[in-house]
Amino acid sequence: MAQPDVLSQAFELGFTYTRSTGPVVGRFLTGLRDRRIFGIRASDGRVIVPPMEYDPATAEALDEFVEVGQQGEIVSWCWVKQPRASHPMDTAFAWAMIRLDGADVPMIHCVTAAAEEDLATGARVQVVWAAETRGYITDIRCFELIGE
Amino acid sequence: MAKLAAVVGIGQTHYKTRRGDVSIAGLVREAAVNALEDAGLGWDDIEAVIIGKAPDMFEGVIMPEIYLTDALGCNGKPMLRVHTAGSVGGSTALVAASHVQSGMFKRVLTVTFEKQSESNAMWALSTPQPFSVHLNAGAGGYFAPIIREYMRRSGAPYDVGIKVAVKDRLHGARNPLAHLQLPEITMKEVEDSMMLWDPIRFLEACPSSDGACAMVICSEDLVAESPKPPAWIRGVAMRSEPTMYAGREEVSPQAGRDCAADVYRQAGITDPRRDLDCAEVYVPFSWYEPMWLENLGFAPEGEGWKLTMSGATSLDEGGDIPWNCSGGVLSSNPIGASGMIRFAEAARQVRGDAGAHQVEGARLALGHAYGGGAQFFAMWVVGADKP
Numbered sequence: 437m438a439q440p441d442v443l444s445q446a447f448e449l450g451f452t453y454t455r456s457t458g459p460v461v462g463r464f465l466t467g468l469r470d471r472r473i474f475g476i477r478a479s480d481g482r483v484i485v486p487p488m489e490y491d492p493a494t495a496e497a498l499d500e501f502v503e504v505g506q507q508g509e510i511v512s513w514c515w516v517k518q519p520r521a522s523h524p525m526d527t528a529f530a531w532a533m534i535r536l537d538g539a540d541v542p543m544i545h546c547v548t549a550a551a552e553e554d555l556a557t558g559a560r561v562q563v564v565w566a567a568e569t570r571g572y573i574t575d576i577r578c579f580e581l582i583g584e
Numbered sequence: 585m586a587k588l589a590a591v592v593g594i595g596q597t598h599y600k601t602r603r604g605d606v607s608i609a610g611l612v613r614e615a616a617v618n619a620l621e622d623a624g625l626g627w628d629d630i631e632a633v634i635i636g637k638a639p640d641m642f643e644g645v646i647m648p649e650i651y652l653t654d655a656l657g658c659n660g661k662p663m664l665r666v667h668t669a670g671s672v673g674g675s676t677a678l679v680a681a682s683h684v685q686s687g688m689f690k691r692v693l694t695v696t697f698e699k700q701s702e703s704n705a706m707w708a709l710s711t712p713q714p715f716s717v718h719l720n721a722g723a724g725g726y727f728a729p730i731i732r733e734y735m736r737r738s739g740a741p742y743d744v745g746i747k748v749a750v751k752d753r754l755h756g757a758r759n760p761l762a763h764l765q766l767p768e769i770t771m772k773e774v775e776d777s778m779m780l781w782d783p784i785r786f787l788e789a790c791p792s793s794d795g796a797c798a799m800v801i802c803s804e805d806l807v808a809e810s811p812k813p814p815a816w817i818r819g820v821a822m823r824s825e826p827t828m829y830a831g832r833e834e835v836s837p838q839a840g841r842d843c844a845a846d847v848y849r850q851a852g853i854t855d856p857r858r859d860l861d862c863a864e865v866y867v868p869f870s871w872y873e874p875m876w877l878e879n880l881g882f883a884p885e886g887e888g889w890k891l892t893m894s895g896a897t898s899l900d901e902g903g904d905i906p907w908n909c910s911g912g913v914l915s916s917n918p919i920g921a922s923g924m925i926r927f928a929e930a931a932r933q934v935r936g937d938a939g940a941h942q943v944e945g946a947r948l949a950l951g952h953a954y955g956g957g958a959q960f961f962a963m964w965v966v967g968a969d970k971p
Contacts, residue, residue: 443715444714445714445715446714447712447713447714449711449712451641451644451704451707451708452704453643453644453702453703453704454701454702455702456603456604456605456606456607456699456702457607458605458606458607458609458610459605459606459610460607461607488654489607489609489610489613489654489655490609490613490654490655490657491654492654492659493659494627495627495654495655495656495657495659497613
């Protein structure tokens with residue numbers, strides 16, 4: 437008896453959605469549009485960037501915004517030697533944890549550098565803003581080493 | 585043997601078309617804070633959080649519970665997500681209740697939500713599959729043929745659904761939290777509204793709402809620490825069955841009948857119409873009132889519509905067994921929360937805390953939710969009296 441054809445078919449499933457950011461994340465994003473970076477003060481006094489809506493320890497709502505610096509230092513990084521199409525840079529770059537001046541926790545963003553050897557924990561970096569800022573995290577184009 | 589548990593706090597948001605002012609976290613937070621305030625408690629008093637919502641694809645946030653721990657004060661505490669489609673609000677309440685009834689937890693916060701304005705619930709509900717014709721049906725398209733079969737079997741007049749649509753909106757007009765506020769609605773207006781899925785007209789279908797509902801459930805020994813009267817949990821039951829199988833009774837699913845029988849037995853109910861003072865039952869499409877009246881034993885088979893038409897389920901007509909005094913799913917439908925709203929509104933009634941939609945002297949109430957292809961059922965009976 438002949439084997440039956442076993443059929444398979446790829447299919448795509450997609451939907452459109454909306455997302456409201458709320459008063460805290462919304463403030464952070466509109467800050468980026470104005471080329472300013474806001475964190476929020478937690479119950480233990482730490483300044484958290486990007487800001488959180490609720491305190492990680494006490495669960496209380498947080499609302500004390502603190503503007504932080506546009507320079508900071510690298511806490512840790514991971515070098516991307518061969519960027520792929522969906523990466524934010526088209527030449528080699530680093531994903532990095534960057535502690536901005538005035539912040540107590542690092543945030544993740546990308547850092548441009550000529551070579552991996554230029555990066556170090558404690559190396560100073562500064563924001564490079566996108567040509568047009570719209571209230572997206574990508575308004576920060578990347579960070580670059582200071583004095584490079 | 586289950587330990588006694590009671591609802592000591594209830595919190596809801598206003599149900600609205602769109603809550604663009606808050607994130608999902610901000611929405612669930614609002615209901616949770618309201619429930620804690622109602623219970624006179626703080627975050628530290630809560631030992632575990634049980635959360636529920638409709639499937640992830642509705643809002644496109646995968647496992648939203650993970651990002652909601654801060655908002656719900658459950659860092660360092662157990663958190664559990666319940667998934668049972670549209671009945672999830674009810675089953676989430678029951679999972680929370682069982683945490684306390686087991687004796688393992690003293691106080692549990694339970695929260696459910698949906699932000700339909702940011703979601704795609706209609707089409708995420710009926711996804712196309714390879715090798716199949718895509719029905720593009722949505723929930724109404726799925727249930728409409730089942731309703732037509734009910735009409736054929738029972739010989740119910742065409743306007744039973746219209747009557748329910750009016751009745752629940754008049755109830756909703758008494759409830760300031762209800763999404764639809766239609767105090768002037770008429771039978772003619774419903775009848776003239778667009779036919780969506782024959783025989784379900786636009787005004788015979790539930791709205792799409794944003795909102796959240798929360799409850800605090802605690803053990804017997806802690807009930808007195810909260811200021812308002814408790815709603816004692818007198819019976820809890822869940823049942824499920826497959827969406828389709830040969831010979832499935834889709835008009836009056838066996839799982840629904842079994843679930844009701846179980847919860848009535850626990851609560852000592854032999855005649856639900858006589859023994860209960862009111863019920864909050866999941867009626868997203870008008871005709872599901874007469875269908876569930878029969879499935880839940882409030883009327884003999886084929887006669888549920890007679891109760892509806894007689895006004896027995898209407899608060900405004902002084903009915904003996906008012907259904908959905910809050911306005912029901914037909915007035916507010918944040919899907920994941922809709923079942924819990926039924927459970928919470930039943931509890932509000934027996935706490936004597938239902939405001940303008942209070943059934944006078946309510947002592948015993950049923951909360952009901954169903955989901956999927958009417959295949960998941962969750963029910964509880966709550967009472968003013970400690971069993």
